[in-house]
Amino acid sequence: MEKENIILRAENITKRFAGVTALDDVSIDVYAGKVNVIVGENGAGKSTLMKILSGVYPDYEGELLLHGEEVKFSNPKEAMKSGIAIIHQELNLIPYLSITANIYLGREIVDSFGMLDFKKMNQVTKELLARLDCDVPPTTLVSELRVGQQQQVEIAKALLEDAKVLIMDEPTSAITDAEVEVLFRIIESLKKQKVSILYISHKLDELFEIADRFIGLRDGKMVGTIENIVEANKDDLIRLMVGRDIDNHYVKEKSPLGEEVFRAEGIYLPKPTGKSEFLVNDVSFSVRKGEVLGIFGLMGAGRTELLETVFGLHSKLMVGNIYIDGQKVIIKSVMDAVAKGMGLVPENRKEDGLVLEMPVFKNISMASVEQTLKNGFLNLGLEIGLAKKYITDLNIKTPSPRQKVKNLSGGNQQKVVLSKWLATTPKILFLDEPTRGIDVNAKNEIYHLISNLAKEGLGVLVVSSELPEIMAICDRIIVMGESRITGEFSQKEATEDKIMNAAIL
């Protein structure tokens, strides 16, 4: 393609976060009036790149060229002024304000008396909405709109600033099929209006429908593009996505498998809103003693929801049966789950796993404080003793058990969460993204730990969106896509291609 068609160019972009390189010398071109799709696994660096392009991250190495001229944005507002707007996965609208008020937020038109000029703003809003084939009155409150319509409001907001490049991060993840069709019509008409789209999505079918070209990211590096969309097929796309280098070549030690310790049968979790839509759709699986079962899936596949459901967090909505040691158990709450020998290391350890202001020892004893009671009262000696055991066993780096857990590094915080559950002597442990945001060494330690726990006869279930990780540490891998199980592989038969193929349907 000719050079003048390149509207936005990122050159040699590198971005580091506290020692982790999220983007490594990435150069991409965005073609004018095209749908440029960025593909890559979770953690490949797509979101980081989008955040740099839209001004969210002002600090990076390399340069951005807009219409061939270097630009540097210190915030999203500046990027928007230059014509680059982003539609986030999570919409940023104020529910109890009108469409007009949302679109004009921060740039209201006022009349000569300093009063808001509703007439003019509503008029412009109406025209913008018309460009999107959306015939909702501009005075409608955003809270009364469906998610798809709210998305259109976000797009209208971008158009008000005369956006030339529109970044869409997983725009179809939260909307219905009918709304997806509307969105695609809008994208087509925006293309005709010479707006360039930068599009991120995991849904393969829709990618082939909407994309003009593909750009592949892997491990923070640009790995190639597919320009000739007509001749490309699913396999080409998968080749672009998988093949990440793992920072280590850890392979789980084999441990003998024992009896079945956990079985979930026919688990359904309906969406709170829709009648026939499911967040978890007819999922069954079992874990044996000494086994590490992996669950792989891309964002929104229903992995976390599955863990939450079997752990008793959605007991009012869930359908299905759970067996522990072959016995059917009723899990009505997290309390029941814990009492029956389950433990969950959640995806967001700071939000859901730890009381950050509390010291390490209190976090470790949190779920099993009964064992540190003496005559009915908490015994500091017993509690510190318990903590010290795990600090040694798991090699938690902390100056003292009394150190506040917020002062520990991510990897050590994760070990504290693990300790909390090990202290309950569980039968089965669920780990949701156990190595997210922690450094390579700590990752390795956690892999070894998982292996050792299995060796001691624990059943372990690991949810991960990192392919190399899940292939290295699991005996068996279940793949989820669109809320259901779409594949199952033993460690021997699993390859990255096979897993990814199952994940993107």
Next chain:
Amino acid sequence: MNIKTTVIKFQSIIALFILCVVLALLSDKFLTPENGWNIMRQISINVCISVGMTLVILTRGIDLSVGSILAFSGAVAAGLLKYGIDIPSLNLYIGFTVFGAILGGILVGGGLGLFNGWMITRFKVPPFVATLAMLTIARGATMLWTGGFPITGLGEHFAFIGTGWFLGMPMPVWITIIVVAIAVIVTRSTKFGRYVYAIGGNESAARLSGLNINKIKIWVYALAGILAAVGGIILTSRLDSAQPNAGFSYELDSIAAVVIGGTSLSGGRGSIMGTVQGALIIGVLNSGLVLLNVSPFWQQIIKGFVILIAVILDRVNHPNED
């Protein structure tokens, strides 16, 4: 520990000490045993309420109903003692001893607190709203129960609780010390106390650790009700009268004591002893300003600024909390 952290840790005690020194220099009536017991007796009710309030605030809640619950519990105890339960149509009469009347008052306070907790956990009513509703419900109930008039003439046995002395110390002070001692042990050394802190520190993590959040919260509000009732009985006894408008705006003094004592309104951080110090600061300040003949209008303004200063200091020391 360096000097800065030491100062931060003991800032309430240091403030209290400085306050006492200044007041002692300004007024020769301040540093006398009589005045000391006076202050202690005056703050005893606030301390009882504030112990419950501390538990509530530690879970990241608030209880606005303590003043009204105090009034109703006191009135119930006084009414039971003086009139008993008398329903002529059923030919029913139950008389109450002093002990029975007190128990009745405390059960009523605990029951209303339980109701608060039930609303908050079962129906997810925000604590501010649930206890605001109880503030007017319990006040209305007090009016109904008393017919709008004080219940007086409760007898010397009952009066002993609020006015008597035992082993050289006023009874209200004894009661308060016992309440504080139990509360310190409960918060520091029991499972329940630990869970209170955990819920306030991170409710989501506490829930995912398998703690029974609802049960603990219900208990916390029930205890706040019980302690408000204890305060109500002390007050009724001391005045020998259950006033329909007793305890008006006591919830504000109580929240002030908790906040001045360094407990975070975002939950999870604070202590009973901090609250006791906060109540002492308010009590000493009140007494000192009265002794110095400062106008009551100015007293309120000064108290307001003390609360602000305490919270600003707390913000400076804990900048990263919301």
